[in-house]
Amino acid sequence: MQDIYEWFRTLNETTGINLTIVHDAYDRRRMIEGFLNTIYLSAICLLFSIIIGVVGAWLQGSRLTWTRRLVNGYIQLFRNTPPLVQMYFFFFALGALMPRVENEWGIMEPILSNWHWAVISLSFFAGAFNVEIFRSGIEAVPRATVEAAEALGYTRLKAYRHVVLPLALRVCLPALNNNLVNLVKTTTLAYAIAVPEMLYVANQIWSDSLNVPEMMTFLLFAYVLLVGALVRVMNGWERAMRLPGFGT
Amino acid sequence: MSPDRLRGTTDLPVLLPAAGALAARARTERRIGGPVLRLRAWHGAALALLTVGWTGAVWAQDAATVAERSSALRALWEWLPVLLGGFVFNVAISFMAMGIGTATGTLLGLLQISELRVLRGASWLVTQFFRNAPWLVLLFYCMFLLPFEFTVLGVTIPFPDWVKAVIGLALPVMANVSEIVRGAVQSIPSGQWEAAHSLAFTRRQILWQIILPQCVKRMLPPWMNLYAILTMATVLASVVGVGEVMTLTQRALAAESRPEFLVPFYGFVMLLFFAYCYPIARVTQKLELRYAVKH
Numbered sequence: 001m002q003d004i005y006e007w008f009r010t011l012n013e014t015t016g017i018n019l020t021i022v023h024d025a026y027d028r029r030r031m032i033e034g035f036l037n038t039i040y041l042s043a044i045c046l047l048f049s050i051i052i053g054v055v056g057a058w059l060q061g062s063r064l065t066w067t068r069r070l071v072n073g074y075i076q077l078f079r080n081t082p083p084l085v086q087m088y089f090f091f092f093a094l095g096a097l098m099p100r101v102e103n104e105w106g107i108m109e110p111i112l113s114n115w116h117w118a119v120i121s122l123s124f125f126a127g128a129f130n131v132e133i134f135r136s137g138i139e140a141v142p143r144a145t146v147e148a149a150e151a152l153g154y155t156r157l158k159a160y161r162h163v164v165l166p167l168a169l170r171v172c173l174p175a176l177n178n179n180l181v182n183l184v185k186t187t188t189l190a191y192a193i194a195v196p197e198m199l200y201v202a203n204q205i206w207s208d209s210l211n212v213p214e215m216m217t218f219l220l221f222a223y224v225l226l227v228g229a230l231v232r233v234m235n236g237w238e239r240a241m242r243l244p245g246f247g248t
Numbered sequence: 249m250s251p252d253r254l255r256g257t258t259d260l261p262v263l264l265p266a267a268g269a270l271a272a273r274a275r276t277e278r279r280i281g282g283p284v285l286r287l288r289a290w291h292g293a294a295l296a297l298l299t300v301g302w303t304g305a306v307w308a309q310d311a312a313t314v315a316e317r318s319s320a321l322r323a324l325w326e327w328l329p330v331l332l333g334g335f336v337f338n339v340a341i342s343f344m345a346m347g348i349g350t351a352t353g354t355l356l357g358l359l360q361i362s363e364l365r366v367l368r369g370a371s372w373l374v375t376q377f378f379r380n381a382p383w384l385v386l387l388f389y390c391m392f393l394l395p396f397e398f399t400v401l402g403v404t405i406p407f408p409d410w411v412k413a414v415i416g417l418a419l420p421v422m423a424n425v426s427e428i429v430r431g432a433v434q435s436i437p438s439g440q441w442e443a444a445h446s447l448a449f450t451r452r453q454i455l456w457q458i459i460l461p462q463c464v465k466r467m468l469p470p471w472m473n474l475y476a477i478l479t480m481a482t483v484l485a486s487v488v489g490v491g492e493v494m495t496l497t498q499r500a501l502a503a504e505s506r507p508e509f510l511v512p513f514y515g516f517v518m519l520l521f522f523a524y525c526y527p528i529a530r531v532t533q534k535l536e537l538r539y540a541v542k543h
C-alpha cells in the first residue's frame with residue numbers, strides 16, 4: 001500500500017495530477033468516510049422507502065376513505081415537487097420547529113440533525129414513488145388468488161405477506177429498480193444541507209488542496225461506477241426473481 | 249411476452265392488466281431516464297391555496313401585532329418583477345440546454361445504431377456514462393472545470409456561469425435523448441428495413457426517409473417529458489450560484505428577513521414551475537394517447 005501512496009505522490013510531483021485522496025492520509029480517510037456515507041445514506045433511505053412503500057400500499061387498500069385520501073395526498077405532494085425543495089422544507093421549516101436538547105458537551109442542539117433530515121426527506125421522496133409502484137403490483141394480483149388464500153384460513157395481513165407481496169414484488173421489480181437507482185442519484189442533494197456524503201467531502205477536499213479537476217473527475221467516475229454496479233445487481237436480481245409464466 | 253397472450257393460452261391464475269401497465273411504465277422510465285410526470289390541475293389549485301392561505305395567515309398575524317410592517321402579499325408583489333425575471337432566466341437556460349442536448353443527443357443516438365462496431369460501442373459508453381451520473385455532479389463538473397473565458401485566434405470569448413450551467417444540464421439531456429432516439433429507431437418493426445432494402449433504398453435513405461419520420465411521433469412524448477424534468481432541474485443551478493429564480497428567492501427572503509414569508513415565497517416559486525410544466529405534461533399525455541402504438 002505504501003508504494004501505491006508513494007507512486008501517487010510522485011505522480012503529483014512529476015505531472016501535477018494531485019490526487020490527495022490517495023497519498024494524503026487525512027484526505028484519504030475523509031473520502032473513504034464520504035464514500036461510505038453515500039452508501040450508508042442510500043442503503044438506509046432505500047430500506048425506509050421500501051417500508052414506506054409497502055405500508056403505504058397496504059393503507060391504500062384500506063376500507064377507510066380518509067386513510068386512502070391521506071396516502072394519496074402524500075403521494076401527490078412528494079411526486080410533484082422537486083426533491084431539493086422538499087429537503088429545504090424539511091430541514092429549514094420543520095427542523096426549526098423541533099425542540100432542542102442538550103448534548104454531552106452542554107450545547108443546545110436540535111434532536112434531529114441534518115443527517116436525520118436527509119434520511120427522512122429522501123425516504124419520503126422515494127417512498128411516494130414506491131407506494132404507487134407497490135399498489136400497481138398488488139392490483140396485478142387477481143382477487144381470486146387472495147380469496148383462495150383466505151379460504152385456506154390466512155388472515156388479511158398473512159395473505160398480504162405470504163401470497164400477495166411475493167407475487168406483487170416480482171411485478172414491481174423493474175419499476176422499483178428504476179426508482180432505487182434514481183434515489184442513489186438523488187442522495188447528492190444532501191450536499192445542500194451539509195451532510196458529509198461524497199459530493200460534500202469532495203468539495204471540502206478541493207477547497208483545501210485546490211485540486212478541483214482531479215476531484216471532479218474522481219467524483220464523476222465514482223458515481224458512474226456506483227450506479228453502474230447497482231444497475232447490474234438489480235438486473236441480476238430481476239432475472240433471478242422471474243417466475244416463468246408470470247413475466248410480461 | 250404480453251399478458252394478453254398469456255391470458256389466452258393458460259388456465260393458471262395469471263396476473264391482471266396492472267402488471268402489463270407497470271412493466272410498460274418501467275420500460276418508459278428506463279428509456280427517458282426518469283419518472284414520467286403526471287400533473288393534475290388540482291395540484292396547482294392546492295399549491296395556490298397553500299400560498300394564498302399562508303399569506304392570509306401571516307397578514308392576520310401582522311394585523312394583530314405590528315400594523316406598519318408590510319404584508320407577505322405586498323412583499324411578494326414588490327419582489328414579483330425580480331422573481332419573474334429569474335424564472336424567465338430558468339426557462340431560457342432550459343431552452344438552451346434542451347437545444348444543445350437534443351442536437352448532440354440525436355447525433356449520439358444515431359451513432360448508437362451505426363454499423364461500425366467501434367462507433368456503436370463508443371457512443372453506447374458515452375450515453376451510459378452520462379445517464380448514470382447524477383445531474384448535480386455533472387453540473388458541478390462543468391461549473392468548476394470549464395474555463396471562464398476562451399481565447400480563439402486572439403478573440404476572447406467570455407464564458408459566464410450560466411453558459412457553464414447550460415452545458416452541465418445539456419450533458420444528461422444529451423444522454424437521455426440519445427437513448428430515446430435509439431429506442432424509437434429500434435421500436436420500428438424490422439420488416440420495414442427489409443421491405444425498404446428490397447426496394448433498393450440505401451441505408452441512409454431508409455433512415456432519413458422511412459425510419460426517422462416515423463420515429464418523430466414516438467419520440468415526441470418522452471422528449472417533452474424530459475423537457476419538463478429539465479425545467480425543474482434548472483433550480484439545481486442555484487446550488488452552484490447561478491442567479492436564477494431560486495437564488496433570487498433566497499436573496500429576497502434574506503433581504504426581508506421574515507421567516508414567516510418562507511412558505512408564501514417558495515410556494516410562489518413552485519406555482520411558477522407548476523404553471524409552466526402543467527400544460528407541457530398535459531400535452532405530453534394527449535400525444536401519448538394519440539400516438540399510442542397499437543400492437
